Amino acid sequence: MTTNVPVIDSHAAPVAGRKNFLNCSSGFLSWAGTLDHKRIGIMYLVGVSLAFLAGGLFALLVRLHLWKPDGMLFDNVQYNQIFTLHGAFMVFIFVIPAIPGSLGNMVLPLMLGAKDVALPRLNLLSFYLWLAGALMATLAIVLGGFDTGWTFYAPYSLYTDQAVVTIGLAVFVLGFSSIFTGLNFIVTVHKLRAPGLTWFRMPLFVWAIYATAILQVLATPVLGITVLLVAFERLYHIGIFDPRLGGDPVLFEHFFWFYSHPAVYIMVLPAFGIVSELVSVHSRKPLFGYKLIAFSSLAIAIISFLVWGHHMFTSGQSTYALFAFSFLTFFVAIPTAIKEFSWVATIWKGSIALNAPMLYTLAFLIIFAIGGLTGVILGALNVDIHLHDTYFVVAHFHYVMMGSIALAFFAGLHHWWPKMFGVMYNETLAKIACGIIFVGFNTTFIPQFIMGSRGMPRRYATYVPDYMGFHQASTIGAMVLGAGVALMVFYLVASLFQGKKAMQNQWGGVTLDWLTPTPPPLENFDEAPVVTTEVYDYSTLDYKAMQTPVA
Amino acid sequence: MFALLIQDPVNINGPDRSPQQAVDAYGQLTKLASTFSHVDGLFYFTYAVCIFFFVLIVGVLLFSVVKYRRKTWDQLPASNTTHNTPLEVVWTVIPLIIVMIMFAWGYMGARDMTVVPLEASRNTYKASAKQWNWTFHYPNHPVASYNEVWLEVGKPVQFLLESSDVLHAFYLPAMRVKRDVIPGRYQSVWFTPTTVGEYHLFCAEYCGKDHSKMYAKVHVVDTATFNAPQRPWDQWEDSTPELAAKSGANLYSQLCIACHSVNGTPGVGPSWKGLFIKNADGTYTGRQREVIDNTDGGKRKTITVDDAYIIESVHLPEAKKVAEEPYVRNAMTAFPDLDERKVRGLIEYMKTLADTK
Numbered sequence A: 001m002t003t004n005v006p007v008i009d010s011h012a013a014p015v016a017g018r019k020n021f022l023n024c025s026s027g028f029l030s031w032a033g034t035l036d037h038k039r040i041g042i043m044y045l046v047g048v049s050l051a052f053l054a055g056g057l058f059a060l061l062v063r064l065h066l067w068k069p070d071g072m073l074f075d076n077v078q079y080n081q082i083f084t085l086h087g088a089f090m091v092f093i094f095v096i097p098a099i100p101g102s103l104g105n106m107v108l109p110l111m112l113g114a115k116d117v118a119l120p121r122l123n124l125l126s127f128y129l130w131l132a133g134a135l136m137a138t139l140a141i142v143l144g145g146f147d148t149g150w151t152f153y154a155p156y157s158l159y160t161d162q163a164v165v166t167i168g169l170a171v172f173v174l175g176f177s178s179i180f181t182g183l184n185f186i187v188t189v190h191k192l193r194a195p196g197l198t199w200f201r202m203p204l205f206v207w208a209i210y211a212t213a214i215l216q217v218l219a220t221p222v223l224g225i226t227v228l229l230v231a232f233e234r235l236y237h238i239g240i241f242d243p244r245l246g247g248d249p250v251l252f253e254h255f256f257w258f259y260s261h262p263a264v265y266i267m268v269l270p271a272f273g274i275v276s277e278l279v280s281v282h283s284r285k286p287l288f289g290y291k292l293i294a295f296s297s298l299a300i301a302i303i304s305f306l307v308w309g310h311h312m313f314t315s316g317q318s319t320y321a322l323f324a325f326s327f328l329t330f331f332v333a334i335p336t337a338i339k340e341f342s343w344v345a346t347i348w349k350g351s352i353a354l355n356a357p358m359l360y361t362l363a364f365l366i367i368f369a370i371g372g373l374t375g376v377i378l379g380a381l382n383v384d385i386h387l388h389d390t391y392f393v394v395a396h397f398h399y400v401m402m403g404s405i406a407l408a409f410f411a412g413l414h415h416w417w418p419k420m421f422g423v424m425y426n427e428t429l430a431k432i433a434c435g436i437i438f439v440g441f442n443t444t445f446i447p448q449f450i451m452g453s454r455g456m457p458r459r460y461a462t463y464v465p466d467y468m469g470f471h472q473a474s475t476i477g478a479m480v481l482g483a484g485v486a487l488m489v490f491y492l493v494a495s496l497f498q499g500k501k502a503m504q505n506q507w508g509g510v511t512l513d514w515l516t517p518t519p520p521p522l523e524n525f526d527e528a529p530v531v532t533t534e535v536y537d538y539s540t541l542d543y544k545a546m547q548t549p550v551a
Numbered sequence B: 001m002f003a004l005l006i007q008d009p010v011n012i013n014g015p016d017r018s019p020q021q022a023v024d025a026y027g028q029l030t031k032l033a034s035t036f037s038h039v040d041g042l043f044y045f046t047y048a049v050c051i052f053f054f055v056l057i058v059g060v061l062l063f064s065v066v067k068y069r070r071k072t073w074d075q076l077p078a079s080n081t082t083h084n085t086p087l088e089v090v091w092t093v094i095p096l097i098i099v100m101i102m103f104a105w106g107y108m109g110a111r112d113m114t115v116v117p118l119e120a121s122r123n124t125y126k127a128s129a130k131q132w133n134w135t136f137h138y139p140n141h142p143v144a145s146y147n148e149v150w151l152e153v154g155k156p157v158q159f160l161l162e163s164s165d166v167l168h169a170f171y172l173p174a175m176r177v178k179r180d181v182i183p184g185r186y187q188s189v190w191f192t193p194t195t196v197g198e199y200h201l202f203c204a205e206y207c208g209k210d211h212s213k214m215y216a217k218v219h220v221v222d223t224a225t226f227n228a229p230q231r232p233w234d235q236w237e238d239s240t241p242e243l244a245a246k247s248g249a250n251l252y253s254q255l256c257i258a259c260h261s262v263n264g265t266p267g268v269g270p271s272w273k274g275l276f277i278k279n280a281d282g283t284y285t286g287r288q289r290e291v292i293d294n295t296d297g298g299k300r301k302t303i304t305v306d307d308a309y310i311i312e313s314v315h316l317p318e319a320k321k322v323a324e325e326p327y328v329r330n331a332m333t334a335f336p337d338l339d340e341r342k343v344r345g346l347i348e349y350m351k352t353l354a355d356t357k
């Protein structure tokens, strides 16, 4: 979509010495107290990246420990703490806030042609709540750790003598950070769209963040209440979940999954948004089935509130409940499949650039196909009874969480990196890292599918020797994956110091985020943009007149 | 570095977990040993559908990438189509039909697994889960077994599941059976074992420290073995003190090893080494033990370890607690179903660990 303000030569190198949001002010307070959505986005980016590296380190420890059937590194209590830390850090501190917090904050107002989000102070508060939550989680480690799994299932979480209350409060605070972010984005999308930017001219990343925000606001309070109830029950012995006090542990599972299933979509919808965006830009084609993709995000958001019971197929629900939950679960598969098909159809006959962001996107498309399809296997009731709580489930959700969401996050990071920092990373290294990550990831998790279907239960510090070969293959894969991620961190950080200057419009995008200077000025646009064309209309750019991008 | 790590699996503490589970013809699942073949049927059907769609999606993707790859910066797309209604209808409706088939098939299978037939309910076992042990009670036989259970081949069986502490799950991969075990309510599962053999029974719901060691072995045996006058789970060789000690050692490695060492190393509970002292004349005396006697208002006493004390410790651990840090704070699992004969076997085993005077 073009604007009435083609003030900048959209593909020229940035003008030297221009003030942008990075260099317009300096000093600690200019960051710590900033209300600028771009700076807050970068603070989130640093924060969630550290959380990802910490979570990844825990994962490597888990994998190393499982090299031998009776464990290599830890006793059982330590192992249980470490897999719990891995899950809790990855889910609550990394995946949930990662894309909305960092890229969402960065890009959403740019895409809308707004100066900032609607509620900049609330935005900063969200960040500090995230920080407080992350620090409390770290404090819980110092206080002796916690070993409940990220699911906090009662009554174990009520009896264990570890720092459950601290981590519970951390999750509570993190929940508020998420709610505030969602609220902010909803208001921003409703109120701050540029003139001419109708709903159906919004880029799909905006749609995805919008659908996510609705889920964040509606679902997260349930999680907050649930962990508070656990904390109360631990501290004051009110019988809610503890059968000894007349409570019901299955009620906890219902509460927990009523949040945590929609949370899967809180995590994955932004990833869908990024992929929709990147597939279009790097194929230079309008998205196939734009409206269908937009609506399928909303459909997924709504149906996702009605399928939580599929995490509890073995908990003894009535067959009627099994019927309804399984039926609706299969129903969610359809809009998800439509998305995947539409992305592939967008790439079909496109002008496909094999640059780093696109390679990460292609890796996403392959991995997400596996993640989604194995979800269908789990949706079948009788099969799920066999596979529930085995490594098959572990592998399935890692294909979605790590393979899809984290890869989409990496893709988006590579896509908007030049926009954010005005520099390009070394693309050759980026392509190599992407390959290493792809190979490492699949080597880690394909063996887990097999041992899971043969009955290897999850959360095991030791295991019967039958499964040793699969565990060792998985551990080797994890090392390769770790090396790929390390390489990625290296070249990204290095680019900040010695990266080539990025082009104004590095990839030839036509959404508003590419039509501002790079990096954007403090208030995003030199002149308020007005949108006059349809979304993803690449005929509005004259590619011949633009020079070939560097790197 | 890895050369150092690659070693043969060493024996795991606790019950012998040797049975290598055979793999079925397609190499994915453990060989089925119950009548729930619909699980495997639907699994492989879905698997085939998944492979088909995966090949389709990735095939089209890679084909496009190769064929339409951008060669010059200003290359425009070969087509700008954004809609194709027939195609969109097809890729909505066909997956919908396929998943509805899976749904119906899976639901019927799950009903089969959930609704316990009369025949199975006439052969009801009880499986009690407790951090981190399984106890099995048999229909029509008073002796219980721990972490091992015997079933008759071809006979439908129901398990009533109960937990006295946290969540567990009763998982028999070879039978395709899994059910959460929930404190405060009974759950049940049923199945018909079809093949004689030994199978893994795992706890599949995280339950704390030794979740991964909460393991039981399932023996499916033929009718003659099952009904032999000396039932397979009621065999306890104690005709001589040596044999009794051997049986005791075996039981120790199944039930007590998690908390008690036999070499003096402190564990959750005190080591058994030195509980008895061997006198010069070959007889044994118990050591002196300071305990908190909860049957007597929590008084601190010094007692001499003897058979009665040990039997009480096993059946009612809270009665007399060892008054020593950290043991006095740690709880021991009670084993009220362990009959006296077996505890005496354990005592014989403890005596083999005696310090000589």
Ligand SMILES: [Cu+2]
Residues within 6 Å of the ligand: A260, A261, A264, A307, A308, A310, A311
């Ligand atoms: Cu779910």
Ligand SMILES: [Cu+2]
Residues within 6 Å of the ligand: B167, B168, B169, B203, B204, B205, B206, B207, B208, B210, B211, B212, B214
């Ligand atoms: Cu367990």
